[in-house]
Amino acid sequence: FPNRVKSWKQGLKIKRNAGWKRINHDLHNSLAFYSLFFLLLMGLTGPQWSFEWYRTGMQKTLRTYKEKPVNKGTAVKEEPQIASVDHSRPVLSIADYMGIADKALHYTGNYSISIPGTTDEVAAVSKTRIGFFAPAASDRVSIDKYSGEVTRKDIFREKPFNERVAGSIKAIHVGTVYGSFTKWIYFFVCLIATSLPVTGTLIWVNKLKKKRKRAVAFNVRKVQYA
Structure with a gap:
């Protein structure tokens, strides 16, 4: 267990003196972890403006839901009476x-x-x-x-x-x-969220290159032994 905690701590740090691949990997993992909480808040609160069932569920969860009054029959509209203004x-x-x-x-x-x-x-x-x-x-x-x-x-x-x-x-x-303080936090979090597909794609491309190199090396060994 202590070794796992140590590896987790290392995974949440950016090794600045490493190569660009390691830095890219650290940026992807650590920045995603630090921004996860705020991204969850954005994602969980957003759908309430698009889906009524989601808005109702959130209100019921927070115990602030109020049922809308149901109109029975056709209501007869009364003409509003203009009150006299006391000038x-x-x-x-x-x-x-x-x-x-x-x-x-x-x-x-x-x-x-x-x-x-x-x-x-x-x-x-x-x-x-x-x-x-x-x-x-x-x-x-x-x-x-x-x-x-x-x-x-x-x-x-x-x-x-x-x-x-x-x-x-x-x-x-x-x-x-919380005013400008949280505005700046959300600004950087959105920048991080925008960068995640880029850093993730770079990690995926690097893994593909490693697999191809291993496959080529394995085929060369087969030829040598043959």
């Missing part, structure tokens, strides 16, 4: 929403504001952190558009683990889950 009550400005969000969420970040319509009285402000290691997940506050009162506050890190994973599927797939 006497001042509506908050964009700067007001940002200021209220800053008081509720004490960090510097980017904003995404959903302005309420005439019938809605609550605006939604999403805020994401900025920085090299900033997570892609956003916190959200709901603000009354007249009084400026925060009616609801959703903090991402306070959610259960399964909901955090479910809400980060896209970020995990594209590599933005």
Whole structure:
């Protein structure tokens, strides 16, 4: 067992003072091993946008699946009633929403504001952190558009683990889950994945050459003994 561990460790290192064939072999094995985890994350999260059964299975695995309501019969559409707008009550400005969000969420970040319509009285402000290691997940506050009162506050890190994973599927797939840090990691991992067919083909060609040399040497020996 210790010998196996030693051989595994040697297989995960690149022998820089060796010939190009050995370096190519080491690059193929070691870089593939180090990038395997991130390639698995990309591969496991990608199919959910193409296959509904896969998306449903992932949601059920994470216990975030919600059944879609089934419409029984033909629903009669009612004409929407236009609510009267009270112009006497001042509506908050964009700067007001940002200021209220800053008081509720004490960090510097980017904003995404959903302005309420005439019938809605609550605006939604999403805020994401900025920085090299900033997570892609956003916190959200709901603000009354007249009084400026925060009616609801959703903090991402306070959610259960399964909901955090479910809400980060896209970020995990594209590599933005921890900002620029994971973007650079995914960039190099994708470069490695692109190089694997090239290094693998070189290994295969070299093995074919070795087999041909052995076959020629074996035939020469046969002729000599004959």
